[in-house]
Amino acid sequence: VIEDCAHCHGPRWDDRGAGSLGDLGAFSFQSSKLVNSAEGGALLTNNEDHYWRIVSQRSCGREYRPGVRVHSGNYRITSLQAAILRGQLAALRRNAGIMDRNGLALDAAVAAAPGVRPLRRNPHITRQCGYCFAFLFDPQAWDGVSGEVFRRALSAELNWGFGSTYEPLNASPVYYPHKKRRHHLSPAYRRAIDPARWELPVATELYRSRAVVTGWSAYGVSPARARYLTDAIVKIYEQRATLRDGTPPPRAAPARPRRRAIPARAKRRPA
Numbered sequence: 553v554i555e556d557c558a559h560c561h562g563p564r565w566d567d568r569g570a571g572s573l574g575d576l577g578a579f580s581f582q583s584s585k586l587v588n589s590a591e592g593g594a595l596l597t598n599n600e601d602h603y604w605r606i607v608s609q610r611s612c613g614r615e616y617r618p619g620v621r622v623h624s625g626n627y628r629i630t631s632l633q634a635a636i637l638r639g640q641l642a643a644l645r646r647n648a649g650i651m652d653r654n655g656l657a658l659d660a661a662v663a664a665a666p667g668v669r670p671l672r673r674n675p676h677i678t679r680q681c682g683y684c685f686a687f688l689f690d691p692q693a694w695d696g697v698s699g700e701v702f703r704r705a706l707s708a709e710l711n712w713g714f715g716s717t718y719e720p721l722n723a724s725p726v727y728y729p730h731k732k733r734r735h736h737l738s739p740a741y742r743r744a745i746d747p748a749r750w751e752l753p754v755a756t757e758l759y760r761s762r763a764v765v766t767g768w769s770a771y772g773v774s775p776a777r778a779r780y781l782t783d784a785i786v787k788i789y790e791q792r793a794t795l796r797d798g799t800p801p802p803r804a805a806p807a808r809p810r811r812r813a814i815p816a817r818a819k820r821r822p823a
């Protein structure tokens with residue numbers, strides 16, 4: 553079992569860290585991630601056989617343990633990236649619990665607002681933090697306001713970007729295996745792996761209408777400030793009749809002070 557932990561830096565399941573549950577845990581350190589080194593990643597394993605194979609695979613297929621080598625390319629990150637990551641891992645140890653607490657306060661703030669609800673938290677999740685903060689929007693409770701209009705209105709109100717999930721797999725901009733020649737084993741096989749032939753109504757409805765998602769920096773919002781999220785949703789809800797035509801409410805004052813423009817250098821007058 554390989555755990556895809558690309559988005560899971562720090563969460564715990566029954567007090568065991570994500571990435572330590574399966575045979576291998578695969579983490580991404582790409583630049584958008586909570587722990588990142590611009591690009592790169594890490595694999596965790598407790599299995600010694602897997603370990604030596606991965607060590608070889610990572611480093612051009614060299615043989616680090618007699619008899620164990622995997623024909624490969626260069627999958628190494630640099631020492632500079634490793635140094636940056638070590639600092640972030642130390643910070644994550646301090647911050648994961650704070651993010652968990654702040655996430656619960658944001659859930660409560662969503663629960664206190666009309667026409668939206670927080671995600672159900674599985675009782676096995678003993679610490680939640682990571683890539684995104686998300687909640688669910690109910691278009692019916694908003695008299696037909698679309699998810700997209702709500703996301704835009706909330707982004708304008710809080711000066712903070714809210715989007716949706718990734719596209720469902722049948723419409724993904726990055727998943728189209730049938731375009732690769734090496735998968736053209738037979739016309740039937742090619743048709744079978746064409747994602748466009750699937751119908752994914754639940755994922756599609758979530759993506760289009762229900763999911764409201766923002767980046768991990770939301771976990772930096774303290775419990776004392778989480779009520780701004782409730783207030784913003786209540787305010788938009790009260791104006792929902794004006795939203796139905798797709799017009800978001802006027803932009804609120806920015807939550808954070810804007811940087812002052814750098815004054816243009818005064819023109820030198822000729823002496």
Ligand SMILES: Cc1ncc(COP(=O)(O)O)c(C=O)c1O
Nearest residue numbers: 556558559579580581582592593
């Ligand atoms: C769920 C998931 N798995 C895997 C990856 C791949 O990570 P990387 O780009 O570091 O290879 C990503 C990237 O965002 C991801 O979102």
